[in-house]
Amino acid sequence: MRKLISTKENTWCTGCGNFGLFAAVRKSIQMLHEAGTPMADIVMSAGIGCHGKIFDYLEISGIYGLHGRALATASGVKLANPQLKVLVFGGDGDSLGEGLEHTLFAAKRNMDITLILHNNGNYGLTTGQASPLSIKGFKGLTTPMGNVERPFTPVTLMMEAGASFVGRSYTARIEHLSQMIFQAVNHPGFSFVEVLQPCVSYNNTYQLYNEHCQIMSEIPESEEKARSLAKSADPIYLGIYHQEEIPVYHQQIQDGGASLTRAQRLALLKS
Amino acid sequence: MRKLISTKENTWCTGCGNFGLFAAVRKSIQMLHEAGTPMADIVMSAGIGCHGKIFDYLEISGIYGLHGRALATASGVKLANPQLKVLVFGGDGDSLGEGLEHTLFAAKRNMDITLILHNNGNYGLTTGQASPLSIKGFKGLTTPMGNVERPFTPVTLMMEAGASFVGRSYTARIEHLSQMIFQAVNHPGFSFVEVLQPCVSYNNTYQLYNEHCQIMSEIPESEEKARSLAKSADPIYLGIYHQEEIPVYHQQIQDGGASLTRAQRLALLKS
Amino acid sequence: MSSKIYNVLIGGKAGEGVKKAAQVIADLAVKHGQYIFQTDDYQSLIRGGHNFSLLSISDERTYNTYAKADLIVSFDQRSILRHLEDMAEGALHFCNEGDSEDARVIPLPLSALMKEHYQGPAHISLSAVAIFAALCGISLSALQEIIKAEFRRQVDENIAYAAAIYALIKERYPQGQRSLAANPDLPAKNYTGNQAIALGAYAGGLDYYYGYPMTPASSILHYLAKMRDTHGVYAIHAESELAAINMAIGSAFAGRRSAVGSSGGGFALMQEGFSLAGMVEAPLLCILSSRPGPATGASTYTGQEDLYFALNQGHGEFARIVASPDSFERAFSLAAELLDLAWECQSPAILLTEKQLSESMINLDLPVDDLHPPLSEEAKYTEPYERYALTESGISPLKFPGAGNCAEDDIIKWNSNEHVESGVRTDTAFTIVAMRDKRNRKYESIVKATQKYQRIARYGQGEKLVFAYGSTALELREAQKYLPFRLVVPIYLEPFPFEELSEYQGAEAIVVEHASHPNFARFLKEKLNVKIKTNILRYDGRHFHTEELIQKLKEAFDA
Amino acid sequence: MSSKIYNVLIGGKAGEGVKKAAQVIADLAVKHGQYIFQTDDYQSLIRGGHNFSLLSISDERTYNTYAKADLIVSFDQRSILRHLEDMAEGALHFCNEGDSEDARVIPLPLSALMKEHYQGPAHISLSAVAIFAALCGISLSALQEIIKAEFRRQVDENIAYAAAIYALIKERYPQGQRSLAANPDLPAKNYTGNQAIALGAYAGGLDYYYGYPMTPASSILHYLAKMRDTHGVYAIHAESELAAINMAIGSAFAGRRSAVGSSGGGFALMQEGFSLAGMVEAPLLCILSSRPGPATGASTYTGQEDLYFALNQGHGEFARIVASPDSFERAFSLAAELLDLAWECQSPAILLTEKQLSESMINLDLPVDDLHPPLSEEAKYTEPYERYALTESGISPLKFPGAGNCAEDDIIKWNSNEHVESGVRTDTAFTIVAMRDKRNRKYESIVKATQKYQRIARYGQGEKLVFAYGSTALELREAQKYLPFRLVVPIYLEPFPFEELSEYQGAEAIVVEHASHPNFARFLKEKLNVKIKTNILRYDGRHFHTEELIQKLKEAFDA
Numbered sequence A, B: 001m002r003k004l005i006s007t008k009e010n011t012w013c014t015g016c017g018n019f020g021l022f023a024a025v026r027k028s029i030q031m032l033h034e035a036g037t038p039m040a041d042i043v044m045s046a047g048i049g050c051h052g053k054i055f056d057y058l059e060i061s062g063i064y065g066l067h068g069r070a071l072a073t074a075s076g077v078k079l080a081n082p083q084l085k086v087l088v089f090g091g092d093g094d095s096l097g098e099g100l101e102h103t104l105f106a107a108k109r110n111m112d113i114t115l116i117l118h119n120n121g122n123y124g125l126t127t128g129q130a131s132p133l134s135i136k137g138f139k140g141l142t143t144p145m146g147n148v149e150r151p152f153t154p155v156t157l158m159m160e161a162g163a164s165f166v167g168r169s170y171t172a173r174i175e176h177l178s179q180m181i182f183q184a185v186n187h188p189g190f191s192f193v194e195v196l197q198p199c200v201s202y203n204n205t206y207q208l209y210n211e212h213c214q215i216m217s218e219i220p221e222s223e224e225k226a227r228s229l230a231k232s233a234d235p236i237y238l239g240i241y242h243q244e245e246i247p248v249y250h251q252q253i254q255d256g257g258a259s260l261t262r263a264q265r266l267a268l269l270k271s
Numbered sequence C, D: 001m002s003s004k005i006y007n008v009l010i011g012g013k014a015g016e017g018v019k020k021a022a023q024v025i026a027d028l029a030v031k032h033g034q035y036i037f038q039t040d041d042y043q044s045l046i047r048g049g050h051n052f053s054l055l056s057i058s059d060e061r062t063y064n065t066y067a068k069a070d071l072i073v074s075f076d077q078r079s080i081l082r083h084l085e086d087m088a089e090g091a092l093h094f095c096n097e098g099d100s101e102d103a104r105v106i107p108l109p110l111s112a113l114m115k116e117h118y119q120g121p122a123h124i125s126l127s128a129v130a131i132f133a134a135l136c137g138i139s140l141s142a143l144q145e146i147i148k149a150e151f152r153r154q155v156d157e158n159i160a161y162a163a164a165i166y167a168l169i170k171e172r173y174p175q176g177q178r179s180l181a182a183n184p185d186l187p188a189k190n191y192t193g194n195q196a197i198a199l200g201a202y203a204g205g206l207d208y209y210y211g212y213p214m215t216p217a218s219s220i221l222h223y224l225a226k227m228r229d230t231h232g233v234y235a236i237h238a239e240s241e242l243a244a245i246n247m248a249i250g251s252a253f254a255g256r257r258s259a260v261g262s263s264g265g266g267f268a269l270m271q272e273g274f275s276l277a278g279m280v281e282a283p284l285l286c287i288l289s290s291r292p293g294p295a296t297g298a299s300t301y302t303g304q305e306d307l308y309f310a311l312n313q314g315h316g317e318f319a320r321i322v323a324s325p326d327s328f329e330r331a332f333s334l335a336a337e338l339l340d341l342a343w344e345c346q347s348p349a350i351l352l353t354e355k356q357l358s359e360s361m362i363n364l365d366l367p368v369d370d371l372h373p374p375l376s377e378e379a380k381y382t383e384p385y386e387r388y389a390l391t392e393s394g395i396s397p398l399k400f401p402g403a404g405n406c407a408e409d410d411i412i413k414w415n416s417n418e419h420v421e422s423g424v425r426t427d428t429a430f431t432i433v434a435m436r437d438k439r440n441r442k443y444e445s446i447v448k449a450t451q452k453y454q455r456i457a458r459y460g461q462g463e464k465l466v467f468a469y470g471s472t473a474l475e476l477r478e479a480q481k482y483l484p485f486r487l488v489v490p491i492y493l494e495p496f497p498f499e500e501l502s503e504y505q506g507a508e509a510i511v512v513e514h515a516s517h518p519n520f521a522r523f524l525k526e527k528l529n530v531k532i533k534t535n536i537l538r539y540d541g542r543h544f545h546t547e548e549l550i551q552k553l554k555e556a557f558d559a
């Protein structure tokens, strides 16, 4: 298998949670490959933000689209070639702010793609503004007197939208995270992985997560249970919250057949 | 009090649920007025769709904005003059499709405005395409072989997003609906009223609703209870699902003071 | 006006089947060897209001409607009043008994007959079809056949009701009003402009169409959605126009031809995505069908106000193709061409049209055999594959992800940030320039690529020179039946076909367009230094009726 | 070059405080009676990479930077290598001991001293400040004072560390490098272009600013956000640019002055809203600060590629104002003016600028007293109030909802659909035309309204004529210190100031712009038939250094 790290200089801050995430993703891709997925069949898309830089560092094909639109782009990729495994790297500003609608609709449709949400609780790349996941009181450049909004809870929001696989992990739990991404990608349908990602420059949550994260021993037995665990601030539960097999979007609308040739099309039009 | 029906010719289809909604809204406005709100302080915004036509028919001030953006527009109105009571008329395509992000953010922020969602389960004005609330299997012009997506559940989605007042009513229960809108507008914070609105042309749900709708006797005692009642298809529960008083957005960021004069501004800049 | 042309107007409330009646009449006329042209005037409402459909029926090809109709059927009082002035000499204007006292209109017992023949909901629209059939020498059996095919609910009641009307008219007008001389080899199928565009794009290889309903572009989405199982094309109603264009770019990345379509408002929302297509070099067809703006505007009407908007889509500098079909045939061929060009040049292309073409209908043989063959794509790769290899043409080889499409270790990276050849982001001054220069070289490549297509059209002879684009050319071609002039139509607007149009450099011309400012005239001035003698502008959302346009042209010619 | 100008370059990794060091040096220089101009070159990353800041310090006003620096401080090896060629004659280039063997650079024991003086994290950026102070005759106490004010963490350690460096430099360069002659009455505060814009808009009555972060516009949002409690202005970070512009229009409806700002990508998303402003006749200020595109492009660099994009924002036809500030003073006054104009004409206005102005910094007296007084708004209503009353000027009286603002029964309806005077929707042909004509009459009203402002600027004397707009004018004004030419700058682009520029009709000129196509030149050709002698284009995202621009101009003049 080829190297998964490109030669592009890495410009994440030293200590950024993205390094752990990156390591876990490489591990999961290796697992996918070892389990039989051709490397050519693994593609990604990414939003714009610190998270999106993984596009330059990770040596797989993909499309680095617009801020907030990575899931829409990825949906188009998947529909056009359902054989591809499509990983999407989104930021919390990106996927739950600018691009919120695409995230909820990908879940609603049960598009067979995987969203890896870099939850760093702020807009990193634009130097630390409050994001849709910033806690109340967060001080950033656009909220110098403190954020007055309440954050979304991504796990329950995505369950509500209809995601058929929902999990949470932490960049400092590389083994747990890589296993989860592996399972998420293999899950047929929309899979969502919230990754707690400390941002050392603007929202250093290492201590918080190190102290409070706790891995669940199993998938919660009910939705209510899952919801209440997801909302718990202490402990912060890591693990799969929800998983079900339901019909996948592209399988319901298409056979995935080959594109007709021009001659075939013209013949059809003349018939 | 002035007449609330304008002279503009009404072009809703005969039998459209919007007539009931319109009647209920007029009643609620009358109640608001009688309870002391000046008519000049009641304003609206509306999306583009059959629902939006209420803008032309209802004789109150407002802004008829873009498809999907009514809540953003309304948020700007409210921030600029917090004394106004702001009613937003949204369609299911409008507020949960094109403009989904604004709807969730208005809830998340607890903006003190009221969203009245005309849930007719399709895009009426553009002649009956599937909407974000269309049931699976719905046949419309964009889903001639049947919709393959699952609908959102607006009540639980809005609870998840953070709405502090969430209710459901039905256009054929004018008394119930008008009471609910009255309460919603009086509620300090974001209030969301899902209105079951039969569309006689593309999604005639009168029989369904008449047979299955049931008014809840009280606000469900817990979130779980509320969620499970909201998801029930038979009976379809009408009533307030959730209500809590939490800090309102505009009060947290501003004193609502008057705009400074130019002279005051220039003096400040020179100081 | 031309005695050959028989003009029909059907008017009534939305929901009464006005448009449907006109379509069925058009079908009947075509079946009886006539050329047809149909246009509908309706508002953004589902029931009520006032809709009317105009239909020109003729032995020769017609391109437009006329203000004065020979046959009018009004389903309600508003229609009667609205269209009293629209009666040509000798016109028959029918209405429901009791709807009018006016001597010029002819009451028929439509309600009475509906009561008699229907138990449940009745179809008033059928009356217009039956009246037409009876007046134009169409047999009862032909009438019944088409009713069976086109009005499938309450078939027996429909047939009985239509027969009663038919008999009544036959009795009152035994001579009929018009005989339809059958023309041989006449195109037998009717298509709207949007259908022609949809099928053209399909012929050009379209696999995925992403849209969000917006008049007057919606029917492309609807039409393609119905073709899924028969033609293997996918039309997807996205959550928004923003989603649509980004999905389409994603599908192009995965190797499938894709397109999006909307009207001005939705197109405005797609601008960032349009710019993305410029940067990642995505082949992408965008269909912009205009209506009067700004904002929501007059949503069911026509206009050409978006010319500069279309030409200047998206932030940043990048090459694009913009072209506008001047006929229904061209709607078909241009959609195919533009999709081919988008892929040949890896650039976004805009098919700019307007409601008047999108939603009007004509009987048409799709010019299927006239399409240029698709390009033989012989990409020259150097190893390792680099998405943005710096080529002389500015066009880099395309490869697609997926086992079977590319080698196991090919890395295919499309990047919205400025990038190096491999597709990885860069901020280096030198590379920014090199990549921009590469992309800018595509301007020349696009010019070359478009040269193999017909980039302008010329119609008619005469001293006077008239310029127009888009469906305005259709209106002018109908006017040419009565007035001689040379009509010159740029089909391609960007790149501008300077070669073909060089002879008009500095020429004096009349420019006709549907906008309140002479935008197209300004464009011609900038490109060709054309001296504008007169601007004929219409901007009330309506098309020109032939009579009016002739009048305006005469005034301009005589000025 | 001019011996008066002292150029400083600080280079290092993002996160090392490069920009901060330059800003503090700028502060010190200003405090010591010098004019400053600062520009930062950085990438879209938070730590690492290579950033550098350029600072021109002079006895007279400076408008641009120079390629060659007199003092360079490199915090890392990459900076040393990148900037070896950027040393002016006699330049001092300092670095950390061990970072370079090159004889041209001067190693200092920075790390050793940091170890000595800091227990925790050290501030390498302080070294540059201390070196500058020591070389430019600034007293140790002045240095300590500014450190106390500007580096508030670890103050004692900072002061000790800076003092050590200061002593070291004083010892090695007892003569210093430069003496800063104090100029009297010099502007004492530093502002970036974005700060000037923010304050100008504030002066113009801005109450609500809605934005979504996007370089290089973000700092307007940040700056205004900090002013909330002191100035009573609200800066709101919306969920997207789409939200921002619709919120802003909502606030205008409610009677408060509002504005939005973004760069090309975010602006693309605001196009539909921009068109809405045109239709509802919302007064709205939009700030577009450009960077190289397309798409995400080169996000932290400068460019002027969005000229036509800005001029053609939004679908449909409607009047708008587009203007671009050519200086920091103008950034302030134009923002105020455009907000006034937007309200006077009830139209959207775009302030078009670019990173070079937005993020560069200068010491400045805000031209607070030069602002035109606000309009006395004397609306003439007829009863009942009609939002879209058909006036001769095209401008209808504005009333705002809310008890206290309007009468209890006033109905104030803003409508994105075409509408009648009361604001209720219409599809009537006649009214569509009447309303369009009303709005079109605003084109003339806007022309008149803009005439009271300075719409063009002329700088310098000479035979040669040079055109530019935006911050490119600053670069050219610095070049004018060395080369005589006439610089003409349209500040207003739409409506175009024909009156003021008529003398240049057909003139021969050189056009300088930051784009890969001569867009501005094309614009001048269309408007004034200017004959372009030479296009000087730069499109690598960088500004012109003065020396380079002089060279290019010389070549053009001699051509």
Ligand SMILES: Cc1ncc(C[n+]2csc(CCOP(=O)(O)OP(=O)(O)O)c2C)c(N)n1
Pocket (backbone or CB within 6 Å): A047, A048, A049, A050, A051, A052, A066, A067, A090, A091, A092, A093, A094, A095, A118, A120, A122, A123, A124, A125, A126, A131, D212, D213, D214, D215, D265, D266, D269, D296
């Ligand atoms: C349309 C648009 N708006 C704004 C931006 C500027 N922008 C780039 S990254 C970013 C925020 C990133 O925050 P998040 O998505 O949380 O990513 P992070 O950097 O935290 O990983 C923004 C606003 C953009 N590129 N495009």
Ligand SMILES: Cc1ncc(C[n+]2csc(CCOP(=O)(O)OP(=O)(O)O)c2C)c(N)n1
Pocket (backbone or CB within 6 Å): B047, B048, B049, B050, B051, B052, B066, B067, B090, B091, B092, B093, B094, B095, B118, B120, B122, B123, B124, B125, B126, B131, C212, C213, C214, C215, C265, C266, C269, C296
């Ligand atoms: C940006 C944009 N896209 C599309 C449209 C066209 N459009 C008008 S109404 C409508 C759908 C309305 O559906 P819904 O919001 O459910 O309202 P309803 O008619 O059902 O009340 C659409 C897509 C538009 N006006 N603007």
Ligand code: SF4
Pocket (backbone or CB within 6 Å): A011, A012, A013, A015, A016, A017, A018, A050, A051, A120, A124, A125, A198, A199, A200, A201, A202, D046, D047
């Ligand atoms: S700013 Fe935060 S998220 Fe971005 S690279 Fe640095 S630590 Fe990571």
Ligand code: SF4
Pocket (backbone or CB within 6 Å): B011, B012, B013, B015, B016, B017, B018, B050, B051, B120, B124, B125, B198, B199, B200, B201, B202, C046, C047
């Ligand atoms: S289409 Fe449906 S929603 Fe629209 S007016 Fe008719 S019944 Fe009502």
Ligand SMILES: [Mg+2]
Pocket (backbone or CB within 6 Å): A049, A091, A092, A093, A118, A119, A120, A121, A122, A123, A124, A131
């Ligand atoms: Mg983030």
Ligand SMILES: [Mg+2]
Pocket (backbone or CB within 6 Å): B049, B091, B092, B093, B118, B119, B120, B121, B122, B123, B124, B131
């Ligand atoms: Mg609806």
